[in-house]
Amino acid sequence: MKTRDRILAAALELFNQQGERKVTTNHLAAHLNMSPGNLYYHFKNKQEIIYELFLTYEKTVDGNLDLPEGRMLTLEDKLNYLQKIFQGLWEYRFMHRDMEHLLLGEERLHARYRDFFRRSQQKTEAIYEGLRDANIIDIGQREIEGLALNTWIVVTSWYSFLQCNLLSYGEEDITLDMLKGGIYQIFQLERPYLTEQYRAQVQAMQEAFIPRPSWLSSQ
Amino acid sequence: MKTRDRILAAALELFNQQGERKVTTNHLAAHLNMSPGNLYYHFKNKQEIIYELFLTYEKTVDGNLDLPEGRMLTLEDKLNYLQKIFQGLWEYRFMHRDMEHLLLGEERLHARYRDFFRRSQQKTEAIYEGLRDANIIDIGQREIEGLALNTWIVVTSWYSFLQCNLLSYGEEDITLDMLKGGIYQIFQLERPYLTEQYRAQVQAMQEAFIPRPSWLSSQ
DNA sequence: ACATTATTAGAGTTATTACTCTAGAGTGCA
DNA sequence: TGCACTCTAGAGTAATAACTCTAATAATGT
Numbered sequence: 001m002k003t004r005d006r007i008l009a010a011a012l013e014l015f016n017q018q019g020e021r022k023v024t025t026n027h028l029a030a031h032l033n034m035s036p037g038n039l040y041y042h043f044k045n046k047q048e049i050i051y052e053l054f055l056t057y058e059k060t061v062d063g064n065l066d067l068p069e070g071r072m073l074t075l076e077d078k079l080n081y082l083q084k085i086f087q088g089l090w091e092y093r094f095m096h097r098d099m100e101h102l103l104l105g106e107e108r109l110h111a112r113y114r115d116f117f118r119r120s121q122q123k124t125e126a127i128y129e130g131l132r133d134a135n136i137i138d139i140g141q142r143e144i145e146g147l148a149l150n151t152w153i154v155v156t157s158w159y160s161f162l163q164c165n166l167l168s169y170g171e172e173d174i175t176l177d178m179l180k181g182g183i184y185q186i187f188q189l190e191r192p193y194l195t196e197q198y199r200a201q202v203q204a205m206q207e208a209f210i211p212r213p214s215w216l217s218s219q
Numbered sequence: 220m221k222t223r224d225r226i227l228a229a230a231l232e233l234f235n236q237q238g239e240r241k242v243t244t245n246h247l248a249a250h251l252n253m254s255p256g257n258l259y260y261h262f263k264n265k266q267e268i269i270y271e272l273f274l275t276y277e278k279t280v281d282g283n284l285d286l287p288e289g290r291m292l293t294l295e296d297k298l299n300y301l302q303k304i305f306q307g308l309w310e311y312r313f314m315h316r317d318m319e320h321l322l323l324g325e326e327r328l329h330a331r332y333r334d335f336f337r338r339s340q341q342k343t344e345a346i347y348e349g350l351r352d353a354n355i356i357d358i359g360q361r362e363i364e365g366l367a368l369n370t371w372i373v374v375t376s377w378y379s380f381l382q383c384n385l386l387s388y389g390e391e392d393i394t395l396d397m398l399k400g401g402i403y404q405i406f407q408l409e410r411p412y413l414t415e416q417y418r419a420q421v422q423a424m425q426e427a428f429i430p431r432p433s434w435l436s437s438q
Numbered sequence: 439a440c441a442t443t444a445t446t447a448g449a450g451t452t453a454t455t456a457c458t459c460t461a462g463a464g465t466g467c468a
Numbered sequence: 469t470g471c472a473c474t475c476t477a478g479a480g481t482a483a484t485a486a487c488t489c490t491a492a493t494a495a496t497g498t
Contacts, residue, residue: 146407188365192411
């Protein structure tokens with residue numbers, strides 16, 4: 001593995017573990033048994049590392065929101081979208097956790113992020129349109145926009161929400177299962193629009209993601 | 220005005236304007252024509268200032284989610300709740316913008332925030348129950364929980380969302396009107412549950428908050 | 439008036455952290 | 469072998485920011 005790629009992999013790992021802010025370039029270099037000078041030989045600054053990580057994240061998300069060609073959407077597709085989105089969220093969980101700070105003074109990344117958001121919105125709307133065409137949900141065109149935006153907000157904020165409301169301070173870490181509890185909330189957003197025909201089936205799907213209250217409540 | 224209160228007021232103002240992280244204690248002191256030593260005479264550290272601001276925020280929010288006594292909820296109440304919540308969000312907008320960072324290493328504040336969240340959830344659920352009892356929405360008990368949580372997430376993340384997706388980088392600032400665009404999204408969450416009887420009326424209310432697309436899109 | 443306490447100034451300290459600079463080691467090639 | 473280029477080490481720098489320390493000044497009570 002090339003040094004450059006090792007740096008990116010280690011950065012992603014440490015950023016996810018500890019948050020981008022707590023991982024200094026010196027920590028990162030030390031973790032890699034490498035001198036800071038070497039790290040800066042490969043990347044002109046820390047933001048450059050973050051930018052490259054964003055590009056790979058962007059690519060995976062883009063790939064996870066495509067419509068199937070030549071056929072209708074199915075319930076399995078729906079679940080699949082959610083699984084993939086939350087898997088991506090997990091693998092790059094440092095990112096949405098502190099996006100505002102990452103974008104601060106980073107015009108290039110900021111512009112790219114805005115495009116990413118708009119593209120994601122369009123793709124999400126297309127998926128909801130697909131679900132409507134497949135008679136899985138019954139929803140007006142106008143409402144699709146609002147729903148897609150709320151979906152975006154809940155997805156991108158879910159990790160921070162968990163972090164802020166975790167019970168035991170510091171010790172406990174967020175797990176993939178806890179993160180996927182967010183899928184329940186997305187189902188909740190869509191639930192009122194389900195057609196009679198699919199309501200029971202989707203509800204059964206949603207049940208699989210009921211968050212364990214122990215994560216958040218004091219009991 | 221006591222020096223201590225002047226510090227709190229200036230801190231709130233600067234934090235809101237520039238974000239908590241960009242406002243150093245030295246900046247804050249300079250803004251008040253005061254020495255850092257003086258500032259630290261009144262507050263043992265920066266976090267103490269933030270903690271006190273949180274307490275006042277907490278108090279206003281708590282006061283804004285109470286049910287009226289001895290009567291049913293009305294549509295006007297509903298709108299009023301939203302207006303007050305978003306007004307509070309505006310006056311303390313620095314807070315949810317970077318909550319995770321504010322809570323980091325602050326066990327006392329973190330614990331208090333979790334309580335605040337739980338209390339707010341309960342009060343939000345009570346309001347939705349009140350709207351159900353007033354026959355304004357038709358919703359199951361179980362769904363109320365999910366709805367209240369999504370409401371919390373959208374409300375507390377809305378400012379960050381705007382910040383991350385603002386069109387022109389750096390220059391433009393978020394206005395109260397833009398923030399109140401979030402009310403539209405909350406209406407959107409509740410909309411599917413509206414009873415036939417109130418649907419048209421609430422929809423008319425929602426229209427008042429349609430976000431101007433110029434805030435977010437490139438055109 | 440005087441002692442005591444509360445408040446303020448402001449220079450200075452300490453820790454952190456992103457990043458630089460120079461020298462040297464490895465590698466491929468003529 | 470020698471030359472050019474790539475890669476790496478690691479000490480060092482500069483900026484930042486939270487916070488401390490001492491001494492001076494105001495306020496207050498007796």
